[in-house]
Amino acid sequence: MQRYILRRLLQGALLLFIVALVVFALARVSGNPIDLLVREDATAEDRAHLQKALGLDRPMHEQLYIFLTGAVRGDLGQSIRYRRSAAEVFFERLPNTLKLLPLAMAGALAIAIPLGVLAAVYRGTLVDRLAGGLAVLGIATPQFWLGIVLIYVFSIQLGVLPSARMGGPSHYVLPAVTLGVFLLAGMMRLVRSSLLEVMGSEFVKLARLKGLSQTIVIWKHCLRNALIPVVTLFGVYFALLVTGAIVTETVFAWPGVGRLTYEAVIFRDYPLLQAVILLKAVIVLSVNLVVDILYAYLDPRVRYA
Amino acid sequence: MASPGRVVLEVRDLHAYLYTRWGVVRAVDGVSFALREGETLGLVGESGCGKTMTALSVLRLMPEPAGRIVQGQVLLEGEDLVTKSESEMRRVRGRRISMILQDPQTSLNPVFTVGSQIVEALRMRYADGVDALRRLAEEALRRVKVAAPAERLRAFPHQMSGGMKQRVVGAIAVAGEPRVLIADEPTTALDVTIQLQYLVLLKEIQARTRLAMLFITHDFGIVARMCDRVAVMYAGRIVETGPTRALFRAPRHPYTAALMASVPRMEASVERLPSIEGQPPLLHHMPVGCRFAPRCSYVDDRCRREYPPVVPIGPAHEASCWRVEPSPPSR
Amino acid sequence: MSTEASSRGDLARLPWISFSIIVVLVVAAVFAPLLAPHSPTEQSLPDKLRPPAWQEGGSMKHLLGTDVLGRDVLSRLVYGARVSLTVAAVALIAGGGVGLALGILAGYTGGRVDNFIMRVVDATLTFPTILIALLLAVSLGQGLGTIAIAITVIIWARFARIVRGEVLSVKTRDFVALARVHGCSHLRIMAVHIVPNVLNTFMVLLTLHIGFVVIVEATLSFLGAGIPPPTPSWGQMVSDGRSHIASAWWLSVVPGGAIMLVVLVFNLFGDWLRDWLDPRLRQV
């Protein structure tokens, strides 16, 4: 198992290197932050002063060298807009996003699994189509629109929930639903198809031969096997959530890293953008690794050399 | 062979059909047989003749929603299983009638340990605490001759050989001390040496518990070794039933005779094994009259028009064919 | 009854409703100029924010009402279909094509090539999808082209990963080994044996991703990097209408409904397509 983890870490490092190069290039292509900081009538001399203050006057390869060596040491540079260490700004906001993501994931699972089971058990019937239709609605509505409609209905019309921002538990409901619904369709369909496959196998027949009730057969024997593919996709779902957070956090004024990424792009804040992308990639990769290790626990057949 | 006891399982004129997109597949089309305590009845026939479907319909495990029992009775110690509700059937399965499936590789749940799957079966019968059940499970494994049963309980199915897994399946099947055990080609997936050990094991279990066994196979070697009586199935129906020795020595139904002829004999050197021309009829397009008629070398137009009745031709020996003359039943 | 009959039987179970809606959509997109009552960019400020015809204050001249600049919502919807479906088609063909090719290459050759392609796929998938599109929109300037490129960059990785999985399972089948025994060249094996088997998954992925593309376009419009006005696009319409929910609900509900319809319809069609094309499922 240790050798496997080591190999994965090496692959992860290589991957981060690729991501770092790509984001370094893409950020610079997207324009110059100076334009957004100076006044309309700033002269060339003003721009030069700012350029030097922000270290953007150095040649490109030198900036890349500073960025990469810094990244290895954990120093990801100073955010242009916040004038503070980019990593510090990121980690200041990360807990807010991490409070939301698991909730959205759990919410999506809590609905996707029963829906998937129902659709599989009553395959081909109305229940199956209804569950499928409901799940597809999840990916059919643009997230920002769903969020705004939920705010309109639940906080303006019904006054039941606060409309935005972080706060008490009631503040988490709408953002988690907006984020979670996005995953519903994929998860539900996967649970259904893998469950159908498992229900056809011999050991299910043996389980029923033991006289076990259909519920136990489905929820214990089948579901345990059916959830393995779902777990393996947790990494992908987590990455989807991280991108989904950009929209949800903007709509619900959630001070998370999702919106930080968006601000970094709009303000061409290179160091912040590079830091956010890299750190997000690290999180997604580590989640993937944890999921793969969890996979071995879930499916004894898988023993990593 | 232990002296056969009272009738434990009686199937009367069982019809079980599969409703598919292309029409109704009459997989079990009027099957009747009886099974006595301590006795082993072989159910033989080419693949696709409805052997497994018969077993599944006895246990009411036909594939939903296509399969349905249309007609007939399945009397287990006098109680008709066809009319029982699903929850009543659950109390019957595993406790009074059980089954061993063909492929051990897929019969055990890969994500649970062998021990937990045995305990699960035992819990159906005994309401003891977990550790009591684990001891029972260990005992069950010892009884099916699994070495070092204590550790094996903690093993996962993929850590066991095919033979070992089939033994575990056997242990599970008899854990509830059923009165009837259906073995659906349990050794086909095993290699020959393990096959023999498994058959001996099944015989020992039967001797100890006096359970009745329905042994489904297409291998006549196994039939000769295991079965007291044999029922030959063709296209959803039993064409001949009788004591194993009688069928081997003097098969009366043309299909049984042809089957017996196509089995290679150790003693006779044979260049080419005789085989039966033609194909068994498609189960959703049954011919009128005797279903073996298209391939029978003694066919006459009567066979094509009318399905022959079941005719007693010896002690507990009967066949359904126009050429067979009835002889007075021995008892 | 032979197997052809059975596949024809499937045709009967084709989801006719969704299929006909798809046809209507494509017709609307192709013949937009003929079908739309007004030009999508024709403004008439005096009658801005007029509700749909059936609501009081609405007029038959503008069946689905007008937007902030007095443009006809129905015409923009019809023209929007053309924009959204073109972007989807271009992105899917480009992204899907690249994904298919690399997927097969990775799956079939295996070893270092497979490892390298899969690492690049992982890198692309870790990159937040919306962000790639945003960065491209901001650097190349907004427009149909940028959106198509951005979505292509996002999609190829998804297709490649799934296609590779399919190729791995197909590759182990006997007939591929058999083909190699007969001395077929790798290229021929790929083309003759691997592609047909992978094609049905590819087709299904195409249909399922059409919805995804339209959603990405809408999300980009929300973030201000979508298809720029005055070109009508569903995403931009939903995004512009979002702050008028109480006063002019139809501005976002109508295009939002259209997007939902497209995603729903193509998903149902995709599901049916998967069953219809998959030989294994056809026998059941």
Next chain:
Amino acid sequence: MNIRIFLNLMLGGFLAVGGAPAAHAADKDTLVIALDTLGAQVMDPIMDTRAPHAHYHAPVWDSLVGFDLEKGGIGPGVAERWEVAADGKSWTFYLRKSLRFHNGDPVTARDVKFSLERKMSPESIASGAAALRRAVDRIEVVDDLTVRVHTKGVIPYFAASLSRAVFMEGSVMPKKYIETVGAKGFREKPIGSGPWKFVRSVPGDRIEYEAVDYPHWRGTPQFKRLTLLLVPEQSTRLAMVRTGEATIGSIGPEAIKEARVGGMKIVSVPGTMQAVYQFWGLYRPEAKGSPLADVRVREALSLAIDRQQIVDHVMGKQAQWPMPFATFRYSSDMSIPRWDDWARTALRYDPARARQLLAEAGHGGGFKLTFWNTALPGTPFMVQIGEAVAGFWEKIGVKVEVKTTEWGAFDPMTRGEQKALVGTASMYRTAGRPEPAPRYIGSFNSKGVQHLLGDPQNCPAICQDADRAYEAVVSERDDAKRAAAANRMIELVAKSWIAVPIIEGMGYWAVNPKGVGFFKPIPGRHEFGDVTERMPRPEQRPWP
């Protein structure tokens, strides 16, 4: 069996949330303002640029020069009055007596000198820092309450650049306190002399203040606490004001109808900006053949626009008829009535005259025009105005190719050679500012940033006239003569039809009448950093 589990799972979930509508409204003693940006959210006046600075720094720090609350423009601040030396090269500021910082230290001339020098230090990235560095020679503390700033040459409007009325600079910072706790300590526990004390700042979410407990010269706050919230999505800001979670929310003109439907009041800040369109690089050789080179065509394009429809429909009646380029009804150095009449007549909607002019110029059949439709940060509605303008131009036969680009991508094109913009039109903006001259140098002076009339190498007659007119305004000491020179400069640009105002935009705010009483904003200043201390409680001044 499963359906039952599934159903009570769903129902149970819903009922639990139902309950009585939780009270989410902010409490009565807190003034909550939802903003679309909090900038860098760093509590240090030298660390942020323009608008956000005026939102969240203004409550804590006073500015050396203050506001004229009625008309807009500059007025007394920390300095009660100031005067410019005879040679125009130094400005003397006389500070307000008994002004104190939040930690009790008195505000003295030394603090003012320290603040200005800190603003000009290399570490400062405030947008006005560069202009100050160019303008200021040295700063002399005359006595405790008098400070004299010596400028490099004559800098007209220098006082204006030290006020939030114009350029958001001139914040007075506590010298002793900063020198003891250092910059980092200052940013964590900032103190100033403003009406609100800093409480806490949650990055990306909000900043909280509490009122000072003594009467303040800018106005004594009626609320105990002030909270500025960062809510980037406009529809969410609207929802929060409607449910009372926020008292005031900044909105764009397109959301005015939505706010009214929600029962909210609208406060519009007059003269915050002017939406204009302008033509680039017409003086360059490559633009010679372009139809836009003909002044009749340019005038026709202005006559084709129905500005009243844009005011009524695009801006929801919340905009005003524009004055000439970069001038407002509160501008100084110009004759308001004369230019008000000019705007009414010259900027009228007259498509027939427009087509006639086009025909005269030989373009009756129309011509192709590239139009860059963009919006500067803070005024997204410029794009909709641009679309409306393009629509009007299409109506008189001009085939407009609209290129909508995001500001970050458009702005770099206006630098240097402006290759991509030569011979094209674009949307632009002038900020609400009392003195037109500084804005004219940027757009029309040959050495200015946009150099619309000509650049040093290629400066046709009109470009030279504009340079001379500008020199006349800035070097003239006598007010009357300077006003005449300013009028000449404005007229020159107005007649050129190269930079044409469309509408005078306003800042718009949705207000929950149950949360705050009626208040008037400061003309020309969209940000409320300097208004919160004068906002009454609902019961004190009910809304009309």
